[in-house]
Amino acid sequence: MPQNAVFKNITTTNSSPSTSLCALCRGTKLLCGKSRCPVLVRYHSQNKLKPFLAAKMVHGASPPSVFVGRVGYPKVSIGPLVPPRMGNTSLYDAPEQWLDRSLDEIVDFRSSLIRGKHTVNVYDVEKSDKTIEFTRELGLSENCVFTEALFNKRPTGRLRFYDDIQPHGPSAPLKKMNITNPKYNQRIEKAYYDTDLKSAEAVFSLYKNNIEISKIQKAFSVGAFGIGKYRRFVPTRWSITAVDSQIGKQLMDYTKQLPWINTFRVYYHNQYDNRWIILMMPSEFQYELIEAWYPNTTWNQYGNTISMYNSYEFNEGRTTYADIGGCYYAGRLAVNETLQKDKRQAATVILREAHPGYIMPIGVWNVRESVRRTLKQPYQNFDTLQQSLVYIGQKLDIPMKRWIQNSALLKHRMFQTRLDDFTG
């Protein structure tokens, strides 16, 4: 290739897909604009796994973890996620504990989870089928469960990333599986055997009893909750948002009856090069999530400008699915947890600025846990919205004016008068 062609390619970086640059860069120049090379991050974790993919079987301690696919619904692939490792692997499927790990570490242990696929109809939760039974048992267990999986062919596929679920490793059709010594979580087991308990109630009462969201969601996806005849497998990604949304909704009903906060509060936290600002305003409960993606971040690979998206609800709530998707509901849950702890309600706006160091999608849990962590930081108090916005302006790079233009709640607060203003 003539040399000037190379330069020509480099100068057109902005409009051409970043993948074409990888050949020029090979992980050394970081031409894609990210702070680390995602190809190499993947490659290194894949390499560690290689020796284990030679055989048509895997055995190890499942964290425990299961996966329910959504392709082909209602005929979907269910099955275990098994790492070729023994010992305590519980961290591999406990997003609640991941925030202190680097992206590389998370990718590393997630990519070692090999997924077995067994195609079933989602309604067949009670069918007598060993794979269905064992998958369900994994979904209900709280200990690491020794799992053996025999495949029809060698597991293949790269590390899989999704927007809303945690990444996992290669997969293969299951021939047979076996598990030893699952130990059910007692409360989840109780809900499982109660076929008259509605799933919304089961989910919320487990949450109230301090069962981790990821555990509830896992059991939810294997069809463990709800009135007997309505039970079914729920694709993992749907189950995550179903649980977030359901718990959030029930918390919210209560939040809306609490007294307002007195001042404007601003929380700030930086996680994985995502800057999180949470602004709470003294008002009846309202909620909004605004995300700003820099070029070359996960969801803005090819653009050359920052893209911003928002979803919101005013006090009456919303009836349609949020455009932003699962993140919206994960954030709403976390916000309501804090309001409830403080016994207050507020109008809350989450501003998320995703900078180029956020190199790969890692799942909705990141929003839930990052918002939780942000709300654990000490907050700044302000008397007016103006003062809060000045402070936020110092923390974020995108000008406040642009945030306001993209925010329904801020616009409402700043530009919509109230009838009380005219009663004199």
Place this chain on the structure above:
Amino acid sequence: MFNAKAKAEILKDLIDVTSPLVNEVKFNVSEKGINLRAVDPAHVAMVDLTIEKDAFDEFKADEMELGVDMDKFAGIMRLASSGDSISLTYDDKANRLVIQIGNLVRKMALIDTAGMPDPKMPTLELPGKVVVKASELIQGVRASEAISDHLAISMNKDNFELFAEGDTDTVNLSLSKDMLEGLTSNGDCKSLFSIDYLSNMIKPVKSSEPLTIHLGNDNPTRVEFAIANKKGHVTYLLAPRIESE
């Protein structure tokens, strides 16, 4: 005592006007009819609704308050088809409203009205007044919905105008005095309003009915229209938006 019988449409009108704003409403019942007044949780809009006794086929009542969960009431009224005659009776022993639709009897628990506010209607000096066919306004609001979240309503002594501006597009609806059913204005009036609220407000209005709009400068608007075959009246107050830049 409260005992009334009405066509389903009359009650559906009442629900359409009220339920976009509030979930819980206090009906003030008297021998003259039903009145309610409610403010939305954000205190941006207020509705005052009266349905006269004549709108009902039968109406007997003492002065009393009924606390109604509007979502629930709307759900029950969905069981009725238009033309059905609905009977409403208050059961004071159980504090329930007994709703009879055909042969179906539905008893609905009422809410305690003790904590429910009695919003005051602010007195407003609004110099502009226009009477416009509802269909015109509905069309204007619908067109604006697609491009912006707020619109401007303005009038002077010869003209009534609705204007919305998006990033690239605009909507303009201009009606001169002779195209209107009435227009009085001392000088120019202009205020901005949220389209969400406006579109909820005009939803229950029949397109052939006239609408009266009172307008000031950066002041709330007062919109009045008839419901329940002209035997009911709605006054709707909406606080303005202020200029953003």
